Amino acid sequence: MKVIICGAGQVGASIARQLSQERNDVTVIDTSTELAQRMDESHDVRGMVGHASHPDVLEQAGAAGADMLIAVTRSDEVNMVACQVAHSVFNIPVRIARIRSHAYLKPQWATLFRAEHMPISVIISPEIEVARGIARRLRSPGAFDMVPLADGKVQLLGVHCTDPAPLLDIPLRRLTEQYPDVRAAVLAVLRDGRWFVPRGDDVIRLGDDVHLVCRTADIVKVVALFGHTEAPARRLVIAGAGNIGFNLARLLEEKMPAVSIRMIERDPDRAGLVSRSLKSSTVVINGDALDHDIQEEAQVHRAETIVAVTNDDETNVFAALLAKRAGCQRAITLLNKTSYAPIIAGLGMNVVVDPAAVTVSSILRHVRRGRVAAVQPVGDGFGEVVEAEALETSRAVSAPLGSLALPHGMIVGALVRGEEVIIPSSRTVIQPHDRVIVMATADLVRKVERLFAVGLEFF
Structure with a gap:
């Protein structure tokens, strides 16, 4: 093409x-x-x-x-x-x-x-896409990434494994028998700077970043297995009332009306405009997000989460650090300069949002057509999670998954059959018109096309 x-x-x-x-x-x-x-x-x-x-x-x-x-x-x-x-x-x-x-x-x-x-x-629109992504993360604070699949029935989660995590050092093939009420499949792991697709004998270790798919109803249970028991934010501070901050506040007013929102905006005209455009329950404070008195007025010490989304990376980092020092539990920080990322990782930022990566991901999701409903990149070119409809002509249909001899680097993570979400085993049989969610490394994406006959072409 x-x-x-x-x-x-x-x-x-x-x-x-x-x-x-x-x-x-x-x-x-x-x-x-x-x-x-x-x-x-x-x-x-x-x-x-x-x-x-x-x-x-x-x-x-x-x-x-x-x-x-x-x-x-x-x-x-x-x-x-x-x-x-x-x-x-x-x-x-x-x-x-x-x-x-x-x-x-x-x-x-x-x-x-x-x-x-x-x-x-x-x-x-990068600003709208970033705001949507942050809003999803706020609904599930244990995840650093969250993408809905299969009309929202399945979620692709990114989770950092912290201590204590119940699933540490348990072979992945045993997770289902140990936690039978949790429907999830691990697709990719980032460990010590290296991505890999796990096998059944692999284990999750402390500090791993894990990408997995799970039933939407199981999100809270799944993130708890990785050591996350944080409750969704009820008090939120947004530093920066630009397009990202404004769109985020509007989304939260609509989707999470119980959340108390306080915004900090340095420009007085912008602060006034945003204040008039949002609900009266959202408080907009004109001032510097790095000013101690302004942060105190915004009550960062009582907030569960600060979202720092000004147009200046340094302001975002220091506003988040000051808020956490004051007692704020969680920080989501916008970072345009990717060269800062290794430094920021050691400063206690819970989530770092790269707007360029969000834009790339959004665009790539739209370049597939035919039977492909969604494509989500994983890592920086490491692989893709593909959601597609299985056709009657596919050789993957009507045969147990274990008989397909899938190459290492390709995992069928979930099937959606009607309203049912299935986390498959080697005995699972794909039926025509199932929605199939597959993880494949970059070199195997074309093999997904041949296996499922979904035509991962643009036309």
Whole structure:
């Protein structure tokens, strides 16, 4: 499949790397000669210098034969025009655009992106995606990541294993017999900086980061097995009332109305606007999130969680540290500079949110079609969790899973059959139209296609 990516920044480069690993034909366009050359030198992709919205540049990039255009430049307007040209001039079937400005995303302008006006297939708003992700984490505080699958019946969780954790050092194959009322399957483990797909004889160790699937009804039980018994936050402080903070507050007002929210915003005009736009129960305080008196007014010492989402990494880190020192139990911190991540990990941050990684994940979830309902990247190019419908023609149907001889690096984590969630064993038989959730390392993604006949192609 031929893909054109507009923008060679952190997001564009990550998407290019992921798609090229799956042997797609990828071309990346950027106005920066340095970034374009870097793509040529460090990835199996073609880097081009030029303006991504110009028809002649897109033509040189092979737009006439492209299957998809992904526009993730720094400019919303360039992204929108690139999608328009891709549709009107080159008839590229799928066009995905990152749009940051909420001026384009207000409900009253919803018709702007209809096919007859600005034909963008999928719009990704990083701020909204980050806010949604944080809201999910707040509903299950024991997890550092949480993605719904199978219409919400199954959750993909990321959990850090702490002490005491009941499942420590128990072979994974014995978890079902030890905890028969918990339906969960471990898909991938990060240990000492290395990802691996576990086998039945492997055990979970203290400090592991574990990705697993479980029945939504079992989330609390599952995270407790990893040593997490935290209750959902009832008192929350949000540092930063920008687009992320504002969208998060609105989501929580709608989805978690019992939560008491206090926000800190340095800009007085923005603080006033946000205060007028939210419910009266949400308190917006104008001030510096690093000021002791302001934090005291926000009652961080009584809050279960602080969410630091200003537009400055240093402010986010220090606001979270000060809040935890004052007695706040948990910190969720937005971090744009990934080079800070190793340092931050040792400072007691419970969750670090990388907005670029969230954007990449959101875009990759939309590049599959056909019988594939969802794709969720795991690790930085390590693998993918794929949710797909099993077809009658699949060789995986009507045979016990144990007879399929799945390669190491591929795990069938869950099946959804009607309303029933099944965590399979070697004796489980996949039936036609089951929703199958599979973990596969990057080199095995194409084998998932052949095994389940789900057509992991874009068309």
